[in-house]
Amino acid sequence: MNVSLSEKIPNNVNLSSDRKLQKALEAWLPNYIDWWRAMGPEGFQEDQIYLRTAISVEKGGWAHFDYVKMPDYRWGIFLAPPSGDNKIGFGDHLGKDVWATVPGEYRKELRRIIVTQADTEPASVEQQRLLGQTAPSLYDLRNLFQVNVEEGRHLWAMVYLLHSYFGRDGREEAEDLLIRRSGHTDSPRILEAFNKPILDWLAFFCFTMFMDRDGKYQLYALAESAFDPLARSTQFMITEEAHHMFVGDTGLQRVIRRTAELMKESPAENVRSRGGIPLDIIQKYINEWFTATLDLFGGDDSSNAATYFAQGLKGRYKESSSKRYLNHTAMDEIYSMDIPNSKGQMSSHEIPMRRAMNTVLQDAYIEDCEKSLTRWNKTLGDCGLSDQLTLPSRRFNRLQGVYSNHRFDMHGDLVSEEQWKKIRPDALPTTEDYEYVQSVMIPVLGPGKFANWIAPPKRGINSQALDFEYVRFERKN
Numbered sequence: 001m002n003v004s005l006s007e008k009i010p011n012n013v014n015l016s017s018d019r020k021l022q023k024a025l026e027a028w029l030p031n032y033i034d035w036w037r038a039m040g041p042e043g044f045q046e047d048q049i050y051l052r053t054a055i056s057v058e059k060g061g062w063a064h065f066d067y068v069k070m071p072d073y074r075w076g077i078f079l080a081p082p083s084g085d086n087k088i089g090f091g092d093h094l095g096k097d098v099w100a101t102v103p104g105e106y107r108k109e110l111r112r113i114i115v116t117q118a119d120t121e122p123a124s125v126e127q128q129r130l131l132g133q134t135a136p137s138l139y140d141l142r143n144l145f146q147v148n149v150e151e152g153r154h155l156w157a158m159v160y161l162l163h164s165y166f167g168r169d170g171r172e173e174a175e176d177l178l179i180r181r182s183g184h185t186d187s188p189r190i191l192e193a194f195n196k197p198i199l200d201w202l203a204f205f206c207f208t209m210f211m212d213r214d215g216k217y218q219l220y221a222l223a224e225s226a227f228d229p230l231a232r233s234t235q236f237m238i239t240e241e242a243h244h245m246f247v248g249d250t251g252l253q254r255v256i257r258r259t260a261e262l263m264k265e266s267p268a269e270n271v272r273s274r275g276g277i278p279l280d281i282i283q284k285y286i287n288e289w290f291t292a293t294l295d296l297f298g299g300d301d302s303s304n305a306a307t308y309f310a311q312g313l314k315g316r317y318k319e320s321s322s323k324r325y326l327n328h329t330a331m332d333e334i335y336s337m338d339i340p341n342s343k344g345q346m347s348s349h350e351i352p353m354r355r356a357m358n359t360v361l362q363d364a365y366i367e368d369c370e371k372s373l374t375r376w377n378k379t380l381g382d383c384g385l386s387d388q389l390t391l392p393s394r395r396f397n398r399l400q401g402v403y404s405n406h407r408f409d410m411h412g413d414l415v416s417e418e419q420w421k422k423i424r425p426d427a428l429p430t431t432e433d434y435e436y437v438q439s440v441m442i443p444v445l446g447p448g449k450f451a452n453w454i455a456p457p458k459r460g461i462n463s464q465a466l467d468f469e470y471v472r473f474e475r476k477n
């Protein structure tokens, strides 16, 4: 598991021992850099950013911090060390040896899973490329760029798998990953949620809170995979992903804290008149992003999910390490969900557990989101407010799955189309809400300074002070 940092492509996969693969990846590198320069953060490519880079795969010792220009970032290929027992932990092949190569019969499915995951990585960089121009502080600007370069590294992780294990098809897929563009009419990104631009920082914090957290659960499901190189690639990606969710979770918490402070300082005044973001707008953003991410899990009752589980390609959250699953084959088990029946009433419906794997993963995700809500509500309480933020029902505002053909309110109760029209402006952001949020997005780029709509964080990055120069500008802003 030695890490080679001196090579053109830093790696711990002994890349130099496979000349053909090394050459192919070195040929992909300049195309990647071209893509980064064209589609990465706009306007900051020449600046020095205080970034962490992976230099080993050992727990706790892998993050190295230094100033670097983003196009010079050392993107590399890192796999987590082998776990030890090397046995498949679930599905029809339970207990057999994990696979070091791709079995012919699962090649198509694995390629599809890897390409879909890979496509989200550059997509999110593209979606966030304009945000730097309205950053609320140097600290936040640096965090945005950290997330961006690591999404770039995740693309490398997946491209390595495509190049190494999928031959010519894999190389073509790797090319296409640099050709598709978020929001492009002719060649958009694969998943719809990755095609809309992120235009304000409240949306960015929701993105990293909810979308990156969906990413975490997808990665956890792949970290169980019987295809060992995929499992170990995603295991290392999860360690990087934690920072992205930290950015989202604490970002939202800081916005909520600032709003609460403004509400307390002058109870008679509207938060807007003081340049803050009202709680009801924050709630609407939460509603929008939480429900959009639920759609990313795939069908609630899904034959694809059952197949992936049976074949050993995608497991459940912490399938092999937690005690929450009694039976790792999930045979002869049922999952019951409430869905609308033909009379338009809710009724309980039982499906085989394997077909419910997307929903089971979603359950773990929702539980995780609820913990953040509890923390944010504690922040409101600490500031002396009784207001509370909530997660809407998983049925609310869905575009995919069993709830997408009906209208539900925030509590998950069926409503008519007419009622929905009345509910909507109070439950989801309106054009005016977006415009208001954008109107307060004024860049604040002096060390230690923060925009008025967001509280400073508790501490800096890597034990640095809050007024540390997290970004050194080549040009003067």
Ligand SMILES: [Fe+2]
Residues within 6 Å of the ligand: 121, 150, 151, 154, 215
């Ligand atoms: Fe990622």
Ligand SMILES: [Fe+2]
Residues within 6 Å of the ligand: 151, 212, 215, 241, 244
């Ligand atoms: Fe991420």
